[in-house]
Amino acid sequence: MKYAFTHANLLDGSRDMEVRPSMTVLVENDKIVSLKEKGSVPEGFEEIDLQGRYLMPGLINAHVHLPGTGKPTNASEASDLAAKVDKSKLMQTVLSSVVKKNILTSLNAGITTIRSVGEVSYRDLANRDMINIGKYVGPRVLACGYGVTVHGGHTDGLMGIPCETPEECVKVIRDNAAKGADWIKIFVTGGVFDAAVKGEPGVVRMPYELAKASCDEAHKLGFKVASHTESTEGVRIALKAGVDTIEHGARMDEEIIRLYKENGSAVICTIIPALAIARLPGEMTKMTEVNQYNAEVVMENIIESAKQALANDIPVGLGTDASCPYITHYALWREVYYFAKFCGASNAFALHTVTLRNAEILGLSEITGSIEDGKCADLIVTEQNPLEDLTALKDVSLVMARGHFIREPKVKRIDYIDQELDKLL
Ligand SMILES: [Zn+2]
Structure with a gap:
């Protein structure tokens, strides 16, 4: 378990990273132990000669759902299935293996933290535990368990447990804590799938009192809180309640900018799920015209929110919302690409965002997100220079996750999805 990556063109994950040529990076067990220009290979280290290929930190996907592959499913069928899983050991086993497959797809696409x-x-938590005890090699997984939602709220009956009182919210959070969750997720607004009319994808569903009770309990137990939030009013309520990460986001006003800063909260930008629904034909994504219209509204809000955040020094992270229609577990490169294209981030800053910035937001920057002495060996190699062209991230030629080497990463792609999304690049 000792490797020396030599002749690496190194991208270290820092904010203004530039290529550092001819670098030697030593890895021992799960850690990076040395970083030198033209360093020699010590005794006992296996040399991996990169011959000028690009070595950078493993990618971090800050927003995924693991039960789906990206192939569109009918929402009510999914809810029916979800209701059955909890009551059936057999279905839990099946779902666990689906989750594992999606986790491995992420890993082979260079994603070393999810x-x-x-x-x-709780199948994500079960898989996280399997990875952590070495049952299989996977990325680092942070999981939330079930989300806190309201009756008729986003993901009610799917990934969220509906609550009516603060006590019920507290119970969901304590149940998640007992199962070993890493974060808490709440759903403050509706979303594209459940909005009944045009123009209200981000209608506020969860009253402030429930959001506040959820944040208070989560924080008391030492958890951070992520909130699904897709409108300005929703963001205001979520931030006032004390949410740590706004998922998706919406246009900000002065008060909201102030609240983000006071809380030290971040926004997780997810352009591609909205883009896919808004711009692909509804027959493909199984979405209605209302869904498509609302996805366009959400996409504009997400982009505007990210731009405003960047302009105001509010941390922006990146996630894919994998499992949404047409959003696969290897699509993170697309989010990075659109973040640069639509939000005005440089390629270096976009790469920094999907590595070290995401690590900072997730509270992991001491252990991952950049290539530095003492950090975990979460690494990827690309043939081309992603600073010149971010699509270089599409194919990674090596992956290392906490020191575990995937020498020939292979992603099983869903061709019809890629073909349609490629038309939107
Ligand atoms: Zn989501």
Whole structure:
């Protein structure tokens, strides 16, 4: 378990990173132990000669759901299935293996850390534990368990447990804590799937009192809180309640900018799920015209929110919302690409965002997100320079996750999805 990466063109994950040529990076067990220009290979280290290929930190996907593959499903069928899983050991086993497959797809696409933000029947937590005890090699997984929602709220009956009182919210959070959750997820607003009319994808569903009770309990137990939030009013309520990460986000006003800063909260930008629904034909994504219209509204809000956040020094992270229609577990490169294209981030800053910035937001920057002495060996290699062209991230030629080497990463792609999304690049 000792490797020396030599002749690396190194991208270290820092904010203004530039290529550092001819670098030697030593890895021992799960850690990076040395970083030198033209360093020699010590005794006992296996040399991996990169011959000028690009070595950078493993990617971090700050917003995923692991039960789906990205192939569109009918929402009511999914809810029916989810209701059955909790009651059936057999279905839990099946779902566990689906989750594992999606986790491995992420890993083979160069994603070495995932935050799952809403799941079914604690299968993400079960897989996280399997990885952590060495049953299989996978990325680092942070998981939330079930989300806190309201009756008729976003993901009610799917990944969220509906609550009517603060006590019920507290119970969901304590149940998640007992199952070993890493974060808490709440759903303050509706979303594209459940909005009944045009123009209200971000209608506020969760009253402030429930959001506040959820944040208070989560914080008391030492958890951070992520909130699904897709409108300005929703963001205001979520931030006043004390949410740590706003998922998706919406246009900000002065008060909201102030609240983000006071709380030290971040926003997780997710352009591609909205883009796919808004811009692909509804027959493909199984979405209605109302869904498509609302996805366009959400997309504009997400982009505007990210731009305003960048302009105001509010941390922005990146996630894919994998499992949404047409959003696969290897699509993170697309989010990075659109973040640069639509939000005006440089390629270096976009790469920094999907590595070290995401690590900072998730509270992991001491252990991952950049290539530095003492950090975990979470690494990827690309043939081309992603600073010149972010699509270089599409194919990674090596992956290392906490020192575990994937020498020939292979992603099983869903061709019809890629073909349609490629038309939107
Ligand atoms: Zn989501």
